[in-house]
Amino acid sequence: MSRIPGRDYRQQLAEEEPWRQQFPYHWDADEAVTRREFVRFAVLTSGALFVGTVVLGILGKLDSRKRTKRQLIMKVGELEPGHAKYFHYPNSGDQAMILRLNDGSYAAYSQKCTHLSCAVYYQPKENTLHCPCHEGYFDPVTGEPTAGPPQRRLPRITVEEQGGNLYATEMNP
Amino acid sequence: MRREPRSVDYLPDPRPDVGTGRTPPAPGRQAILLASLSVGALLLAMQLWLLTVALELYLNGNDDNGIWVLAGLSGLVVVGGGLVLRMLARRARLRW
Ligand code: FES
Numbered sequence: 395m396s397r398i399p400g401r402d403y404r405q406q407l408a409e410e411e412p413w414r415q416q417f418p419y420h421w422d423a424d425e426a427v428t429r430r431e432f433v434r435f436a437v438l439t440s441g442a443l444f445v446g447t448v449v450l451g452i453l454g455k456l457d458s459r460k461r462t463k464r465q466l467i468m469k470v471g472e473l474e475p476g477h478a479k480y481f482h483y484p485n486s487g488d489q490a491m492i493l494r495l496n497d498g499s500y501a502a503y504s505q506k507c508t509h510l511s512c513a514v515y516y517q518p519k520e521n522t523l524h525c526p527c528h529e530g531y532f533d534p535v536t537g538e539p540t541a542g543p544p545q546r547r548l549p550r551i552t553v554e555e556q557g558g559n560l561y562a563t564e565m566n567p
Numbered sequence: 568m569r570r571e572p573r574s575v576d577y578l579p580d581p582r583p584d585v586g587t588g589r590t591p592p593a594p595g596r597q598a599i600l601l602a603s604l605s606v607g608a609l610l611l612a613m614q615l616w617l618l619t620v621a622l623e624l625y626l627n628g629n630d631d632n633g634i635w636v637l638a639g640l641s642g643l644v645v646v647g648g649g650l651v652l653r654m655l656a657r658r659a660r661l662r663w
């Protein structure tokens with residue numbers, strides 16, 4: 395469109411292009427993002443990510459997620475090698491297990507799978523801990539994941555022997 | 568009483584970039600701007616990665632100061648971003 399000298403250009407546009415009457419949106423009013431706005435948004439996002447990391451640090455300090463509580467599990471020798479006993483530790487709602495490994499030693503873990511919290515079971519024949527939900531496997535000696543979706547080891551429970559009894563004393567995530 | 572805006576109010580101003588608050592980059596600066604944007608995006612991605620590593624450490628119950636080191640690195644990026652923002656604001660003020 396050619397500009398007519400001496401005439402109000404806006405008025406001219408409005409008259410010659412009637413669609414502008416129907417869609418009266420000036421591109422100034424559009425959602426134009428300036429470079430500075432963009433940088434401000436990026437800095438805010440960056441700040442939010444930083445705050446998230448700090449919050450995790452604080453949570454880690456406030457709640458070390460180490461649980462200390464002394465609780466009787468069973469008598470020494472109550473469990474044959476290659477067997478497991480399931481109990482609750484540290485609270486009544488937390489399932490845990492103590493294993494008598496094939497070599498006669500003991501190991502105790504939380505029964506909660508580190509993938510999506512299903513219950514994990516000891517399979518002595520395969521010498522593994524198995525989570526049936528998504529076929530997750532853990533090493534019964536270390537609690538480390540060996541196959542399937544779990545990425546973190548099972549929380550380990552410290553076991554102490556005293557007076558012919560076995561006690562759970564602490565759970566480490 | 569509020570006046571209904573007339574359609575003419577919304578028509579473009581014929582002068583380039585008037586009213587948008589935007590200034591097109593000088594020819595040679597386009598590449599610099601793009602490079603800075605890429606570095607910014609990369610730093611944001613790095614911060615996101617730091618956050619996931621911190622989450623992993625937290626879930627693993629690591630009591631050492633690993634998470635704080637990650638938070639420190641993330642904080643440096645925020646401070647850098649803030650400085651860039653301040654610099655841009657100052658330059659804009661000088662231009663006016
Ligand atoms: S919940 Fe155990 S593997 Fe998914």
